[in-house]
Amino acid sequence: MVQGTSFNAPVDASGQYEIRNVPTGSYTVRASFVGYREESKAVVLTNDKQTITIDFALQEQSQSLGNVLVSGKMNQEEENASRLSERTADNIINVISSKAIERSPDINAANVLTRVSGITIQRSAGNDGAYAVIRGMEPRYNNTLVNGIKIPSPDSKNRFVPLDIVPSDLLKRIEVTKSLVPSMEGDATGAP
Template sequence: MGDFEMKRITTLLGAVSAVALVAGAAQAGEITGRVTEATGSVGLQGAIVRISETGQTVSTSRDGSFRLGNVPAGDFTLVVDYLGADAQTREVTLTSADAMVETNFVLGADVAVEDNILIIGQRGQLTSALNRQRAADGLISVLSADAVDRLPDENVAEAARRIAGINVLNDQGEGRFVSIRGIDPNLNTTTVNGVRLPSPEADNRQVPLDVIDSDVLSSIVISKSLTPDMPGDTIGGNIEIETLSGLDQDERLLQFRLRGIYADVVEEYGYRGSLTFADKFFNDRLGVALSISDQERSFGSENAEVDGTWNTDESVPFPEEFENRNYDITRERTSVVFNLDYDLSESTNVFLRTTYSDFTDQEYRNRIENKFEDPDYADALSSGNGAFFDASTGDEFEVDRDIKDRLEEQTIYAIAVGGETFAGPWTLD
């Protein structure tokens, strides 16, 4: 059999399999719906929806929606379980094998004062993060945007610092690289909306997360165990940066922030501002989200340190080299996120998600280095309590001064174009 005939048979078998899959999916029943809080305007991600009779289980997506496919005809009991609220049950009936039933759950809508109350807001975001962690296939930690807003984090690395098991490596007092469970950051991977980010530095593969401003985040998901959907070179773990989607909002979101910064060491002022917009159009089928953040701050440090070894041969120990250092740094960070999501049908959606971040670091370093050799301990000026250096008697004392001007600029951008469709028990994305 020739190669052409073999390829034709393989293609034919693939087409027949795809048709059979779609045809089989079309005959399967579906139960869809959405889980929201009491007002019906906030979707609850991470709620577990289960069919008691069959054991089928799914977790709600970022807008609170769920879909149970391949359900036969009959009467079933749906159970919704969400941390922070009482479980809800509901009876549903599929009259035929290809029937589709939609049912929505509102948690906390009819609670009395003495009952459990579902809390939204910052505490509710923490509960949502815990539900996502519980529903995940692997071991993850989730940090929501509201949790990030509680502290003035400068960037993604600073925000991730508060997650258990995370260690952050600093640069000039600001978080830069993330280590998961003590593993070298070079062994981690970083993704933005599912798109793998390469390192902007040529000599390593770790991604500096101080490039991305924390104000453009929707959430940070740290995966501490490996799952098949991660990039193939993930060894230590994965850092997923999620940005805002317009379809997640039931109402228009418009948010503006402006903050001032003052550094006492360099006596300079700085600023940090952000603008976020999200809304839905065309009968809530098109979601548009835009987030812009810009900041500039000047800061510095002054320190004295010993370089080299200490001379302990004489009565008064002294360092061979002593340095005074002064750093003046100006950092600028700009991040832009623009996302489009469109629902083609109830089972299919497409998206365009873009992220751009530019980071500039201007550093001036002034260093004075003092190098000592053997001092004269017998000199009267030492008074027996110190050492005296006198060039006229042969004591050597060298002073070096250098000024360093370093400009570092890094740019990260990611573009994701894709879609998702549901066909019975199958999800294609």
């Protein structure tokens, strides 16, 4: 690169370069490459047809790299992430992963929950509602949350949500919390 001008040239595989049509004058030619010290040489062109050879022998420049932090994010839809969530939770939870939901023949959330230990599904007389019974406690003691937000019941007389209205193919994972921690709302003793 001819410093202070737009004249420059890449180096080929054998280390050769050529800069053409540089007008007469005094210039500084600079060579640089990643991992090497930059080197500059002065050159004077006395006429337009002049050819000058400038050789550079760049010296390696080592630099110490500081701390490197490599991080990744576990796919929360995988079975391993579900088991890890259960093991590392501050309270007792059961997690059903997206892959487990995908493999099961269940068409709604109520049917998926029958596969969790300690849960039974209570169906109304007309089979028009399916409510989770967790650890033998009535559904009125449970909360249903989607992405951490409490879902109101479609029934004006009850606060519990029928789980058969939630299609299983919309779910990424289901977490059943069987004990409370201080960060949770205290109005559900069955399972928030």
